Amino acid sequence: METLIMVGQLLLGLSILVGVHEWGHLIAAKSFGMRVEKFSIGFPPKIWGKQFGETEYSIGAIPLGGFVKISGMIDESLDTESLSEEPEPWEFRAKPAWQRLIVMMGGIIVNVVTGIIIFICLAWVNGESYVTKDELNKYGIVAYDLGEQLGFQTGDRVIAINGQEYERFSDILSPDLLLGSDNYYTVLRDGKEVRVDMANDFIDKFADKKNRVNIISPRRPYIIDVVTPGSSAADAGIRSGDQFLKVNGQEVLYFDQLVTVLDANVEQTVSIEIDRGGELIKTEAFVAVDGTLGLKIEDKLEFVTREFTFGESLSEGTYNAFAVVWLNIKGFKKMFAGEVDVRKSLSGPIKIATFFGPEWDWNNFWRIVGLLSMVLAFMNFLPIPALDGGHVVFLTWEIVTGRKPSDRFLENSQKVGMVILLSLMAFVIINDTISLF
Missing domain, CATH: 2.30.42.10 (PDZ domain)
Structure with missing residues (x-):
């Protein structure tokens, strides 16, 4: 039952995110008079479809993505038969480059807006609850195995991070800190100040599934x-x-x-x-x-609870949403620097399902969906052919230089991009499967 709950949340979350992403492309294309032939959540084989006007709306059996088929566009379908003819006015290729650019950015923009709205709503509804530094240091911390490897000991009082004051317990192991470099803590241990250094590859140990439960926690009277x-x-x-x-x-x-x-x-x-x-x-x-x-x-540990006004929620939610993008950038930097193991850092559908948890918690569900929406926007913006970011690169080149890449170049680029994406998908699925054992 727990597995079914996790899978159910994953499928619902992906369906929402893919649906709004592809809707972003569809609404932008239709706004500029382009013909949208197909709109699908999930990949073929098709399990349901309905024609409305010029567009067929469908659900595919493979719920790991989706697509819109815009007439006159070289996309993942690689349907190029009609490209030898003169473009019709309602085709993608007949429109100005700036319009085509907006269409390709439509999915990314909608995912960003969706993520921001989710984080704003979570901030407004839930506020935040946290343990202050003063409350934490009344009792000290509990250091688990990974915390002890880091250099903490149960009973330590954390008095500074990188020599600076901090506000709350969550600051000690914030994602921004885990993805940083040359970080250290100052702790009070048996009446003496001790420096605890965080190794730059510590995030690699943290990414290991068996270490994710706890590193340190507040001691609880x-x-x-x-x-x-x-x-x-x-x-x-x-x-x-x-x-x-x-x-x-x-x-x-x-x-x-x-x-x-x-x-x-x-x-x-x-x-x-x-x-x-x-x-x-x-x-x-x-x-x-x-x-x-x-x-x-x-x-008996005391938590500070803070409620946000709607105006404060706008600021807090927007900040939290874009923090996800910034952390992804820092994570990629660490991967390219060789400081983290790619196998432990990249997550496929199996690992993502575990993030939702074995119980249906709507707050956690929407938090994960908001996070994934921002991650999806970031990943789609990468300059890889077959992703939106690849199309954006080619269209930006066309706008700047006034020269459009040839259809043959675009077709071959799309093929290369599809090979890269399929290889990456195979890697993360196999990696997820191996990590279960």
């Missing part, structure tokens, strides 16, 4: 919230509002300490010391095979 009736905790007399002090003589003031002690004592009885309104209570409880006692905790 807690109290007991709910005790499950009939559980080991209930039998031990533990109550809502209790504060654990020690388990088997080990301090457990933070949730990570409690988890560590319980995991080390599965299927055993442990001694527990509790603070109950200033009174010291001692009891014993049996730890289940999954390392639990049968209770839920209340997190």
Whole structure:
């Protein structure tokens, strides 16, 4: 069921993004009087189609893209039979270069606008919630395996990033920082300031799927919230509002300490010391095979919640949307510099499906769709023949020089671009499949 939910979200997300992208081309082409023969979400074979006016609208069986077929245009269909004849006034090739340029930019523009709108709506509806630097440093951090490789230790207080102040916990491992170079942290450890350097290839380790869960997290003070009736905790007399002090003589003031002690004592009885309104209570409880006692905790870490006005949402959402593009540029720079492994950095449909998660969370769904919309715009703008960016390069050359590339050159360029794209698609799908094992 979890796999079906992830696949369902992926297909819905891709259908939305491909639909608005191709609609951008269609609406621009029709605005300039061009004939659009086909509009398809998904690639052939066709599973549904309907003719409206001059255009056939269809859904293809392969949901990894889509296309519009504009009369008189050399595209991925490589249909060039009619190009030997004089262009008709409603054909793509008969229109001025600036109009053709706008048509080719139409999909990219609509994807950018879609991404911005999604991020604006998310900011307006959800606001933001974060842990401040001061709240974080009351308790310190929990360092997991990858965090320890980076140089952090559980209990560290992070007091500066690259020698500068920071505002919130998320700044410590922001994508911009992970994709940067020569970054370092200043931490307070056992009363002394210690420098922790981030290796420039750290993002390569982070990209490995087994490391993605956690690097570091805030330490979380807690109290007991709910005790499950009939559980080991209930039998031990533990109550809502209790504060654990020690388990088997080990301090457990933070949730990570409690988890560590319980995991080390599965299927055993442990001694527990509790603070109950200033009174010291001692009891014993049996730890289940999954390392639990049968209770839920209340997190006492304080979060700052900020709501945005609509005007603030416009600014915040637009910034967040274009930050995705900037991070993609930095990511490509690191790949070309050889600082990250391409196999770990490029994601195909299988990896993208996992980003949505095994539960249908609409906030997360739209966040991923907004991110993918900006990524799709960026990728389509790359100057590769068969992508919109390749057409943009040729049309820009025509506008600047006044000379149009020959139809034969455009046809051959399209073939080269298709080989590149199909090879890339095969690579990411095979790479995704291998990463599952």
